[in-house]
């Protein structure tokens with residue numbers, strides 16, 4: 001008898017709990033219907049929104065955009081609260097854009113939703129720390145999101161030489177030397193070796209050891225394709241660049257000289273990681289040797305450092321003869337993705353936010 005009473009007691013408790021929760025669900029369902037959602041829309045909401053966010057749905061009221069959000073292929077239940085909050089601040093924005101921006105998992109909800117921002121976050125080389133500059137640049141230039149990211153990541157949205165950083169020597173083969181990063185006056189690589197024989201025809205014939213070995217490997221491989229390559233100018237010290245740059249300024253003026261010559265400390269040649277090959281002249285472009293290099297150098301760890309259509313990113317005119325050693329892994333990425341060392345460096349070396 002006592003046992004029956006206990007079971008009965010438990011049953012009563014269970015039924016009571018069941019009714020409390022069942023009733024609560026029912027009431028949400030009714031409230032949503034009262035707002036104007038159809039039965040199928042209410043089912044969609046109950047199936048795709050976690051119960052803790054039902055109040056948010058009620059707060060929003062009847063809004064067809066909610067249904068559009070839930071029907072999107074990119075909808076993620078965990079992001080529901082952020083979709084709604086972001087949508088409430090950006091009611092005129094495209095729902096697909098809202099979803100892309102929130103899904104990017106970055107704290108972007110302080111920025112107005114826009115097609116530009118949605119396109120930017122989908123780009124491979126998007127860096128969250130640069131988003132304000134992307135938007136500034138994109139809103140003032142008629143270029144696509146990929147180009148915006150290339151320009152800003154390489155700092156080319158700033159005036160060249162307007163900021164100055166020491167090149168990080170710990171980056172080894174990936175040391176960046178350009179119009180923002182420079183080597184100190186007294187920097188001399190400690191592992192320079194000499195290129196000689198068939199590998200060299202120039203007076204500046206030294207390279208860092210790994211680069212030199214890769215260079216010789218590349219020259220040997222080219223020879224098997226009947227392409228004869230050789231170094232004309234590799235490592236050059238700081239003072240050499242002082243004389244060269246001053247000579248160019250006297251000849252063409254500072255503004256013109258800056259387009260093709262580096263200021264002292266800002267020349268990649270001081271890194272010992274690059275070579276000017278064969279013919280340091282525009283006429284080298286289109287030759288069998290130049291074409292071979294463009295298509296094959298990356299296999300040996302070298303990249304075309306100043307490509308033709310990237311003058312606005314590198315700050316240098318196209319130099320078909322200038323190849324930079326970065327190692328095979330980086331060279332392959334730079335070649336495959338058609339990016340510059342600036343862009344590679346910003347994303348893979350400097351960036352810590354992604």
Ligand SMILES: [Zn+2]
Pocket residue numbers: 269274275276322
């Ligand atoms: Zn060069």
